[in-house]
Amino acid sequence: MTHCSLEGLSKTMSGKTLLLAILVFLAASFSQNDAAPKKKEPGMTYIGHFSGGNARSFQASDYYVSDNAATWTIANNNCKAIFGDIASLVSLESEDEKNSLNAMLEDYGAGITYWTSGIYDPSGAVWRWTSNNAPIGNWAPWGTGYPGSPTSVSRLAILYLNQFSANWVSIYNTQKNSFICEVQSTPTTAPPPTVTYQCSTGATVVTNNLARLVPGTEFHQLCRYVVPKQSGACQIRLDFSRFQIAEDTDTPVTGSCDADTFTISGNTNARFGPLCGNLDGQHMYLDYGTSENINLDIFMVAFIGQTWDIGVTQIKCDSTDKAPSGCLQYFTEQRGTVKSFNFNLGHQLNNQDYSVCVKTNPSMKRIEWRSCGGDKDFSISGETETSGPDVGGQSGDSCTRDWVMIYGDTKYCGTWFPGVVTTSTQPFTMNVHFDEVEVRFPSDPSIPVDCTIQSCDLFNPGFCLIYSQTPN
Numbered sequence: 001m002t003h004c005s006l007e008g009l010s011k012t013m014s015g016k017t018l019l020l021a022i023l024v025f026l027a028a029s030f031s032q033n034d035a036a037p038k039k040k041e042p043g044m045t046y047i048g049h050f051s052g053g054n055a056r057s058f059q060a061s062d063y064y065v066s067d068n069a070a071t072w073t074i075a076n077n078n079c080k081a082i083f084g085d086i087a088s089l090v091s092l093e094s095e096d097e098k099n100s101l102n103a104m105l106e107d108y109g110a111g112i113t114y115w116t117s118g119i120y121d122p123s124g125a126v127w128r129w130t131s132n133n134a135p136i137g138n139w140a141p142w143g144t145g146y147p148g149s150p151t152s153v154s155r156l157a158i159l160y161l162n163q164f165s166a167n168w169v170s171i172y173n174t175q176k177n178s179f180i181c182e183v184q185s186t187p188t189t190a191p192p193p194t195v196t197y198q199c200s201t202g203a204t205v206v207t208n209n210l211a212r213l214v215p216g217t218e219f220h221q222l223c224r225y226v227v228p229k230q231s232g233a234c235q236i237r238l239d240f241s242r243f244q245i246a247e248d249t250d251t252p253v254t255g256s257c258d259a260d261t262f263t264i265s266g267n268t269n270a271r272f273g274p275l276c277g278n279l280d281g282q283h284m285y286l287d288y289g290t291s292e293n294i295n296l297d298i299f300m301v302a303f304i305g306q307t308w309d310i311g312v313t314q315i316k317c318d319s320t321d322k323a324p325s326g327c328l329q330y331f332t333e334q335r336g337t338v339k340s341f342n343f344n345l346g347h348q349l350n351n352q353d354y355s356v357c358v359k360t361n362p363s364m365k366r367i368e369w370r371s372c373g374g375d376k377d378f379s380i381s382g383e384t385e386t387s388g389p390d391v392g393g394q395s396g397d398s399c400t401r402d403w404v405m406i407y408g409d410t411k412y413c414g415t416w417f418p419g420v421v422t423t424s425t426q427p428f429t430m431n432v433h434f435d436e437v438e439v440r441f442p443s444d445p446s447i448p449v450d451c452t453i454q455s456c457d458l459f460n461p462g463f464c465l466i467y468s469q470t471p472n
């Protein structure tokens, strides 16, 4: 349509002709808007990214909210029209994904209803996600009275109040609602590394893009894995889906890993003593620097049922998945849980010096840190079982031995975490420092320990902290 003005038209027309011309002009304008190039101005706003927190799944997605409301079918079609076949209405396959999305939506106002890909399938009498046919989890936060008695036109929507109150409801597909598109991101990890090992037969397994380290078929006292640097790679990521070896034989536990050990060498981004005990659910990024190999050594005194399953992925230097240099742990979600190593068994380990980094969501300005909420979810110095002089929430210069430091804020130690610590200083980072001693005995071993009159570190489990990025 050529550009022309109504003023110009009015000079050459009059009466009904002019009115008709205006209507034609307006109609042409609207249809022109409808036909505007969708890819350029898709009417969608980017709200965030979620990667499932586990490199092994390779399920990473970007999320967009619509600027306008639409019926369910049009909304679903729009996601594909705008972003292609890698997109659909959002499917929430895990509680982590649901919680992350709820936090992303915090900027978009209360009382909005968003379509998801969830539908009711009367043939099987089940709710499922249409993008992949996965059943909807039994953790689904249905609102009171929902899903009621759904029918073939029932669809799942999120009735969003705030990130802590976002119930799911069942709505007929003809209603018009805002909607959320989920777009799969392209994996940028390198092919699986070729890991060599000195261990039992079958100590590695390769599946998809992942090399997995496992104990193999028979017990070997030392399992050494060597992960050579591939061309273009800068890092490896380890995912400890399962890891349990023996820990200290001392009572009380001194954090020194004097039985089994897990030792890492060749990496440049963290220096720490051997690890031991339980690392289930932990991850690590290890930088090659100028090294050609990263070595992972698991040493076991005797067979007592040790088990592990460690995913290894190699990350290219130009990958968007690469952790910033110096970060041993890198969390990419809006919210997440960070635990010290061996927190699962409740015993802090010695000689830990590393950084925990959080990827800043572009729409977020601050980060909040708080304890996971359990009785002993933060206890890194002082005595946990009974009160002594070193007990309590401590910060700043009084933290000299074991501490965490929140970048832009201060150090924290002691036996509790002071409520919510908030900072806007970026990059969002927490440094962990645990010294070389855990249980503190007097220098003369014949003197009994009295923690009521002297400082000791007894029964420290370590920390479990939750971070949450916030928009304001």
Ligand SMILES: [Ca+2]
Residues within 6 Å of the ligand: 061, 090, 091, 092, 093, 097, 182
């Ligand atoms: Ca999903």
Ligand SMILES: [Ca+2]
Residues within 6 Å of the ligand: 348, 379, 380, 381, 382, 402, 438, 457, 460
């Ligand atoms: Ca301690």
Ligand SMILES: [Ca+2]
Residues within 6 Å of the ligand: 350, 401, 402, 434, 435, 436, 437, 438, 457
């Ligand atoms: Ca210590």
